[in-house]
Amino acid sequence: MILRNHSYCRSILLLTIFIFLLTACSSTSSKPTAVEPSVIQQETESVEDGQTLTVVTPETANKAPEEKSKYQIQTRLTDFHMLSDSEGIAWGLTKTSIRLYLTEDFGETWVDISPSPNINFVDRPVYGQDIVFTDKDHGWIVRNGVGSQDTMLLNTNNGGSEWKLSSLPGTEKVTALSFSSSENGWVMASGGASPGSEEKALFRTNDNGGKWSNIMQNSDYPASRIPGTVIPRTGLIVGMTFANAITGFATVKETQGSKLYVTRDGGTKWNSSKLVFQDDQMKMCKSYIPGVPKFLGSTNDVWVPVTCLNANSTEYLGYFSSDSGESWNVVSFPLKPKSTSGTLSPVFRRLNEGWSMIDGIVYRSENMGKTWTPYPADPELGKHLADYPIVSKMEFASSEVGWMLVETTDAKRSRLLLSMDGGETWRIR
Template identity: 25%
Template sequence: MNWTKKIHLKALTILSAGLLAVSSGGAAAPVHAAPAGAGDHGLLKQLQAKYLAAEETPLSFNDLAFLSADTGRAAGKGFMIGTSDGGSHFQKIYEGQWNFRQISFPDNVHGWALASVQEQNGAYLIGTSDGGKTWKRISESQVGFERIAFTDSKHGFGYVRAFTYYTEDGGRSWSQIKTPANTRGAEFTSRNNGWAVVVAPGEGYRVMKTTDGGSTWKLALKSAFAYPEYGQVYAKGDQVYALLYGGSGMSQTSYSLYASGNQGKSWTRVIAQETAGGGPAPGSGSALLKKGPASGRPGNMQLAGSSTAFLAGYSPAGEQVAVGRTVNAGKQWSNLPAIAGYEARISFPDSKAGWMAVKGADTSSLYATKDGGMTWTEKFAFKGKSQ
């Protein structure tokens, strides 16, 4: 097996040496329900008031991560909050300098984040070993990762559009996984098993698969028409989804979603959304639907169980957010009812229970669903001065 040699952060072109943020001990996670009547939304009024004193806009959620229907976290500029009772109570977990861009919590204790120092453009890789109460820099300088995904307290992946990196020590050192030339997005479910969206100039695009850690790649899906600007693969068990992004313009994005329920042996083109602002949808062939959820831009996907998957969608011009859903690995697809909002990000710990962070004109809210996205209940909201 041709694995690349482990190198420290400072040896990577996009990273520099840092301190390990994950301790060997396991501190108790801070996300616990407050006594009834003592942990309602008023607990966070001070945090909101302090922010609104200096800013016109409300605090805003950038990402969320839920381990179950009851337990999870949401974070944004300078804060992280959490619940362990399905949103009946929330508590402030963290307040400080970090502007959380993306968070990854494989358990209720260990977590990692891409975060900037307030308004800085670049992001650092930071980690916590007490559920998010305290954070330490793992990288001393800013990193180039666009996305991270940790599978347990030590193992994880860091992604840029063309390259993938792997860590076995909580992010202190990383090894590069070999991906095909002209990769425009990759996803690994384990060190050996991964997927890549590859552009073949003049020929179209390919979705490639590896089962030996990147030593060899095999063709899983191809098209000779309208190759994507970039792609994102989501995989879990037998389910695989290739989300291919076309052009963007006028608050619109063209995209295609392909689904496989047999690890890439066969595919269904689920969504092919072309727009006036974004042009044609990448790929070719007939699709089940010509529009995605909220008829807008695609957000993130979440895979649950053996055959259920969700895709967030949002339309800034239409002021709507929604999720699309399949319960049979993409053979059928439903765009579920929309709610008001400009942008959305989802976290589904199972096939029925899910959470959605929604940004509005002057609000940022957390919604929960118990019926797989058919209906949503607002559980928490930061509101601006006009609300």
């Protein structure tokens, strides 16, 4: 018995010495050094094979690279928007919460600028419909109401450090969102809807959301007596874009055809264009998908994409204007995709600068889409397309720097890719 107690005490003594030595070693190794800050694996998001992002804590985001506190997450991105060559936002949904990230170094590191996780989202937020940023500090997010929940507007003026909440009473669903500056913004909302038609109401703010005014609506008029300066109930809003405080465009998809509406007084009065979606070119399509109008670097240059669908083929064309929609040129793009895999309809940054992807090959145009030059096949891009064959978005902030989001066919996994050479080669961010 005495022998057993002696052995027990000896074991305790040895264990105490071991713990002391271990503590001493740990204390020595925890002294500040000049090595890279630790990268902690955070499993706050349960995402199957998500993309790994290096996230920087907000309080160290503006410090020198070696002083930033970093950790890694895995997340599934569903959309993005570039703000400049080096700046951009990307986001996705984790369960029902939006996870929003901002980068200022080409995607090398990100800052989590998400609003409260208690704000629940049902659908994936889409840029220009549910989310808009005018710069890295000023942004807006729409959370459409479901059931008893009200439609909610969230906005930040400090890069996501704080989010303010507001609402548009009586609004059932926001269908488009556009800001021409941090102060001037528009929200298009729909009320009662039926197949092929919807009540439309346009709200405007000129003080960064301090006050919203209803400047156009079509619900107070009999369907047969809606003024010609109001966007009618017929058709569904596809998208809306404002270049400045007075000039804006809105695409409306009707049961038979589509219309482009133009305003030149900030959204109070609208008129349909007689030159867009109205020519013989559209008659060659069994059906077609009109796109969202986009200004191309100035208030004068604008284009509207169209995807033409026929029995066994898909073709692309675009309407271009260099005088703010007073006149238009329609260009049929000589691009013939054989598959939807590795294919994306053309995108333009300027009138004479566009990109597309056809069957895994990136094409570039410098003459308004009249001709396209293919880049050599990029092995790295091909590797990603093998696992993520759906190209959901491509965007360029300059002639050289662009992002691309690719997804699996079930939309459960995605990868954000970066090009620094005008689209010739791509690598994961």
